[in-house]
Amino acid sequence: MAQVTMHSLLNHTHPAVLVSHRRCMPFKAASPNRTRNIRLTCQAAGQPSNMPETSCTQSRRSLLLAGVGGALLSLPLVSDKALADKETYQSVISVRGLSAFQRSAQRNYLAQRSERELKKVVTPEDAPTALRLVIHDAATFDVATGQGGLNGSIINSEELGREENQDLKSFVDKLAGVKKIIDDKGKVAGQEAISWADLIVLAAKVAHVQSWTAQKVKRASIAQDGSTIAEAFGAAFPLPLGRVDATSPDAPVQVPTQTASPAEVKSFFNKLGNENKGGFAAGKAPFWERPAFVLWTQSQPDPAAAEAALAEDNDFKGWKAKYDRSRRTVTRTEYEVDFITYFTKMANLGAKFDGSKYLYPITLDLPKIK
Numbered sequence: 001m002a003q004v005t006m007h008s009l010l011n012h013t014h015p016a017v018l019v020s021h022r023r024c025m026p027f028k029a030a031s032p033n034r035t036r037n038i039r040l041t042c043q044a045a046g047q048p049s050n051m052p053e054t055s056c057t058q059s060r061r062s063l064l065l066a067g068v069g070g071a072l073l074s075l076p077l078v079s080d081k082a083l084a085d086k087e088t089y090q091s092v093i094s095v096r097g098l099s100a101f102q103r104s105a106q107r108n109y110l111a112q113r114s115e116r117e118l119k120k121v122v123t124p125e126d127a128p129t130a131l132r133l134v135i136h137d138a139a140t141f142d143v144a145t146g147q148g149g150l151n152g153s154i155i156n157s158e159e160l161g162r163e164e165n166q167d168l169k170s171f172v173d174k175l176a177g178v179k180k181i182i183d184d185k186g187k188v189a190g191q192e193a194i195s196w197a198d199l200i201v202l203a204a205k206v207a208h209v210q211s212w213t214a215q216k217v218k219r220a221s222i223a224q225d226g227s228t229i230a231e232a233f234g235a236a237f238p239l240p241l242g243r244v245d246a247t248s249p250d251a252p253v254q255v256p257t258q259t260a261s262p263a264e265v266k267s268f269f270n271k272l273g274n275e276n277k278g279g280f281a282a283g284k285a286p287f288w289e290r291p292a293f294v295l296w297t298q299s300q301p302d303p304a305a306a307e308a309a310l311a312e313d314n315d316f317k318g319w320k321a322k323y324d325r326s327r328r329t330v331t332r333t334e335y336e337v338d339f340i341t342y343f344t345k346m347a348n349l350g351a352k353f354d355g356s357k358y359l360y361p362i363t364l365d366l367p368k369i370k
Contacts, residue, residue, distance in 0.1 A: 090363055091366055092363050092364075093361060094361050098362070106191070106358060106360065110186065110194065110358050113182065119210070121178055123210065124213075126171060127210070127211045128298060128299055128303065131299040131343070133171060133172070133200050133203075134201060134347060135295060137149075137151070137153065137197070137200060138150040138346050139272060143273055143274065147250070147251070148253075149352075150348065151197050151244065151351065153249050154168070164254075164255045175199055179199055190361070191360055198242070201239055201243070201347045202239065204343070205343075208343075237340050242353040242355065242357040244353070244354050258300060262316060263313070265292060268292075272287045287345070289316055291341075291342035293316050294319075295339075
């Protein structure tokens, strides 16, 4: 009896083994007249036994071309009778045994389904609030102790109840409903609940991308043209997942109010993640004037008014002019790329990442060969 060894499976990364509950990612099968099919039944750990099987049927030729050669070269063609009789054996890929590609696929699956759910409730109008939630959570990071940062602690009732955070509560409540849907679906796949830290980061991403798309559609003579531009020429917005939530509130931190002066905004951002003792004079802080201008203004209820207020300071004036030019273009590329860069830096500020978070074993039912 030929057998697919664990070694051969772990050293090949065909999408047939990059599966999650009720979802396989097959390549197009070759013509049935030229080759018979090999059936891979993909079942995630934790799937109820009474749930219908999820299966991917792949041709031997297409699997070989896709890069599973070593795993399947020893398999002769499987008869239709074997497939019908479900003569199979189980092979399990543990979390430790997952390839880098498989790990990425499982996290991407979580990100994609999370963003789909967020798009149902998060709107472009939520973009400033969503970004403010990220900034307020990350702002607790203490460089000296390594404590605080983007860790989801802001959803703790004590921290959320602080004066500077009270206007964020309604948005957190909205996200709580989305989180429940995401978590319930993840249970079926054997995937752990999404952390609040990851959820608030994804929510801000979704809200701002929707806002950018809406602006492009508004400017286009035909709405479809704006949507096409946003989809085809939008800047890539990758975000790593795996942030670990805090179990208690972080220490209070003073966040500028909406009426803060440019000097107050500059001072606040200069301190974030800054190990330099002399502030700007000692060299650029992680969040110097440029990222401060991008992030602060877009976190305010009226971003345009916030930009005009900061531009009264010569340190910010040039950045407003630069981004105004970019936003007058069709694709707005330079502005969006900078926003993504600085937002990602903020989203990672003080964050603790768990390399195995959201990963789960994969169980494969492989055909027995007689």
